[in-house]
Amino acid sequence: MNCKIFSVFVIAALAFLTIGEGLSLRGVGVDLRCRCIETESRRIGKHIESVELFAPSPHCKDTEIIATLKGTKKEICLDPSAPWVKKVIEKFLANKSL
Template sequence: MNCKIFTVSIIVFLAFLVICEGMSLGVDQRCRCIKTESRRIGKHIETVELFPPSSHCKDTEIIATLKRTGQELCLDPAAPWVKKVIEKIIANKAP
């Protein structure tokens, strides 16, 4: 009987550790972008991050940080000017 209690206690403890470790990774389990911006804001952008589709979000997400405010905006990947920005990013990363 004591062996069963010990085994169950170990399993519960390990499950607790796994859950805590998963929470500490800070992985967001959903898409970051709810609303996207399609109007031209190119000259106001400081940085652009590109997040390809993943198991957490089926959409390609493009997040721009603005120069003055540091605000992050989600850009519409279908907007023609955004496509050009993506092409430039990809061209600059290619060896």
């Protein structure tokens, strides 16, 4: 009987630790998947307030570009292969290096 109680306790403790570890990764800003599911390729350059670049990682093989729009503060994923997005990134990197 004590063996069964001990086994249930160990299983419950392991489950709790596993769930807690997964939650703690999100709490420190580690995403376990890609942020961008869809990307925007239409020209919206004049509406962009800021741009964030996310390099490929173990959880996402893609380079992700997320733009925050003026006024609404809405975040939109940009298509890194679109020519106008490449220009926005060049400008962003040039300003960042100053």
